[in-house]
Amino acid sequence: MAFLGPDEWQAVALSLKVACLAVAASLPFGLGVALLLARGRFPGRHLLNGIVHLPLILPPVVTGYVLLLGLGRRGPIGGFLESAFGIVLAFRWTGAALAAAIMAFPLMVRAMRLAIESVDPGLEEAAATLGASRLRVFFTVTLPLILPGVIAGAILAFAKAMGEFGATITFVSNIPGETRTVPSAIYAFLQVPGGEASALRLVVVSVVVAMAALVVSEVMARRVTARVAGR
Amino acid sequence: MSLSVAIRHSFAGFALDVGFAAPAGVTVLFGHSGSGKSTVVKAVAGLLRPDAGRISVNGRVLLDTASRVSVPVHRRGLGYVFQDGRLFPHMTVQGNLTYARRATGDRFDSVVDILGLGRLLDRRPGALSGGEAQRVAIGRALLSDPAMLLMDEPLAALDAPRKAEILPFLDRLCSESGVPILYVTHAVAEVARLANHIVLLENGRVLRSGPAAQLLADPALVPHMGVRDAGALLNARVVAHHPDGLTELAGPGGPLFLPGVSRAPGDRIRVRILAQDVILTRTRPKGLSALNILEGTIRTMHHGDGPGVVVQLAVDDEHLLARITRRSAETLELATGQTCFAVLKSVAVSQVDIAEPAPNP
Numbered sequence: 350m351a352f353l354g355p356d357e358w359q360a361v362a363l364s365l366k367v368a369c370l371a372v373a374a375s376l377p378f379g380l381g382v383a384l385l386l387a388r389g390r391f392p393g394r395h396l397l398n399g400i401v402h403l404p405l406i407l408p409p410v411v412t413g414y415v416l417l418l419g420l421g422r423r424g425p426i427g428g429f430l431e432s433a434f435g436i437v438l439a440f441r442w443t444g445a446a447l448a449a450a451i452m453a454f455p456l457m458v459r460a461m462r463l464a465i466e467s468v469d470p471g472l473e474e475a476a477a478t479l480g481a482s483r484l485r486v487f488f489t490v491t492l493p494l495i496l497p498g499v500i501a502g503a504i505l506a507f508a509k510a511m512g513e514f515g516a517t518i519t520f521v522s523n524i525p526g527e528t529r530t531v532p533s534a535i536y537a538f539l540q541v542p543g544g545e546a547s548a549l550r551l552v553v554v555s556v557v558v559a560m561a562a563l564v565v566s567e568v569m570a571r572r573v574t575a576r577v578a579g580r
Numbered sequence: 581m582s583l584s585v586a587i588r589h590s591f592a593g594f595a596l597d598v599g600f601a602a603p604a605g606v607t608v609l610f611g612h613s614g615s616g617k618s619t620v621v622k623a624v625a626g627l628l629r630p631d632a633g634r635i636s637v638n639g640r641v642l643l644d645t646a647s648r649v650s651v652p653v654h655r656r657g658l659g660y661v662f663q664d665g666r667l668f669p670h671m672t673v674q675g676n677l678t679y680a681r682r683a684t685g686d687r688f689d690s691v692v693d694i695l696g697l698g699r700l701l702d703r704r705p706g707a708l709s710g711g712e713a714q715r716v717a718i719g720r721a722l723l724s725d726p727a728m729l730l731m732d733e734p735l736a737a738l739d740a741p742r743k744a745e746i747l748p749f750l751d752r753l754c755s756e757s758g759v760p761i762l763y764v765t766h767a768v769a770e771v772a773r774l775a776n777h778i779v780l781l782e783n784g785r786v787l788r789s790g791p792a793a794q795l796l797a798d799p800a801l802v803p804h805m806g807v808r809d810a811g812a813l814l815n816a817r818v819v820a821h822h823p824d825g826l827t828e829l830a831g832p833g834g835p836l837f838l839p840g841v842s843r844a845p846g847d848r849i850r851v852r853i854l855a856q857d858v859i860l861t862r863t864r865p866k867g868l869s870a871l872n873i874l875e876g877t878i879r880t881m882h883h884g885d886g887p888g889v890v891v892q893l894a895v896d897d898e899h900l901l902a903r904i905t906r907r908s909a910e911t912l913e914l915a916t917g918q919t920c921f922a923v924l925k926s927v928a929v930s931q932v933d934i935a936e937p938a939p940n941p
Binding site: 469471472474475476477478479480481482483486489490493494576577578 | 625653654655656658660662664666668669679680681682706720721724
């Protein structure tokens with residue numbers, strides 16, 4: 350890519366990798382939580398809702414620090430993961446993906462939840478009276494109707510994951526080639542003399558990705574409305 | 581008995597305690613809104629779990645809270661037609677009709693034919709009229725090969741022309757499919773046209789349960805049917821279509837002349853005669869424009885709270901209701917056991933009031 354220098358391209362490629370893993374790994378959980386919040390009637394629903402939205406409100410540094418405390422190599426969960434499975438998250442790109450996934454989770458869940466709430470539960474009842482099991486109802490009625498919403502949520506989460514900074518830099522630092530994603534790279538370029546041009550090119554990349562994600566997710570959200578209306 | 585129900589359920593401010601058994605054919609759950617009809621159908625379908633009770637269809641127990649049996653909705657094998665259709669918006673009509681796994685083969689063709697769905701198969705639900713959508717919903721439920729068809733006010737969301745469009749399909753369905761039907765409505769016209777058996781609900785209780793002809797001809801139930809809608813059923817046979825547009829029927833007590841009935845001579849039909857369209861006289865009237873004069877015997881007279889009296893008249897072995905004023909009843913000195921004449925204007929009977937005769941299951 351002629352537009353970007355090798356360092357810059359490395360940051361963009363890493364951000365893409367981190368965002369892809371973050372979205373892919375959190376998608377099933379996001380869908381599950383969105384279903385629980387939209388359809389579930391259980392004690393603690395509001396608590397779950399609050400916890401999901403917490404990363405949206407908390408300073409990202411706090412989220413990153415909590416991750417470091419819990420999942421660092423000396424943290425209770427991090428220590429267990431390393432001794433039992435040899436998995437290390439702190440200061441690795443997989444850790445960056447985890448931080449990005451958690452920060453993007455509220456956006457993903459919100460888009461999916463709105464799509465699920467727009468589906469008439471009566472359609473699911475109708476499918477059940479026709480002999481469909483819960484699983485078949487989900488895959489033949491619910492999922493097709495909310496699919497555009499699921500895609501919209503995934504795209505929003507992807508864009509958010511691409512741009513996550515505070516929690517990432519706190520949890521996995523800013524290691525070139527390992528955890529230096531686009532925002533970390535912009536920050537790093539701004540710290541050195543003559544880095545403004547590189548920073549600006551990455552800013553352009555960030556703006557384009559964010560705009561594209563917003564447009565596509567908006568189109569998908571309209572598709573949900575059209576699908577549910579049967580047009 | 582194809583359906584037997586005994587359930588108790590309480591909501592905030594409303595208690596349901598209902599028990600009835602229904603024979604094969606069309607059973608209508610009738611009552612005002614809030615009487616608990618929909619709750620009963622939902623419980624039969626398994627969409628609502630009553631506090632206590634037992635439900636069985638064709639001898640198969642679907643719910644028995646005493647022995648902790650509750651068959652899940654998708655294993656009950658009952659078809660459900662919802663008031664609002666509930667077609668899957670992301671599928672075509674064809675996709676909706678074949679959604680149930682058992683919807684295959686020649687059954688598909690015959691259901692599509694009965695309900696006139698051939699031209700609609702490639703359309704999406706969003707492109708259907710209300711009446712078309714409801715026909716598709718009925719077809720979809722039928723194609724799941726149900727042990728019983730539950731219909732929860734399937735016509736309530738439609739305007740009068742759409743209702744008139746669907747009723748003939750329902751007639752055919754009831755007489756040709758052989759599937760027992762539990763039909764919920766608060767419209768007496770639908771009861772009179774479709775029911776073989778009626779379960780009358782009021783405030784969460786069964787007020788009466790019995791054969792349609794018997795309940796519709798019961799003067800005491802007129803207030804529950806609505807005084808303007810009450811009317812008894814007469815069975816008759818089409819004799820001939822006359823060139824002046826009238827159809828001659830052989831009914832109880834002699835010939836009946838009605839405006840053009842679209843049935844072939846020899847067909848048996850049942851006709852609903854509204855109680856308020858019947859005039860009573862003590863002697864056979866002469867020089868009258870009304871064509872239909874039936875001789876009968878007064879069986880019972882029911883006095884309500886208002887100025888009206890409902891008279892039940894036995895005509896041969898059938899019954900007719902007449903709603904007249906108390907003043908007329910006193911002037912004519914009407915009394916039980918008397919012979920009198922029921923006068924009926926031909927044009928008072930509309931096509932909507934004519935249906936297939938009740939089968940004898």
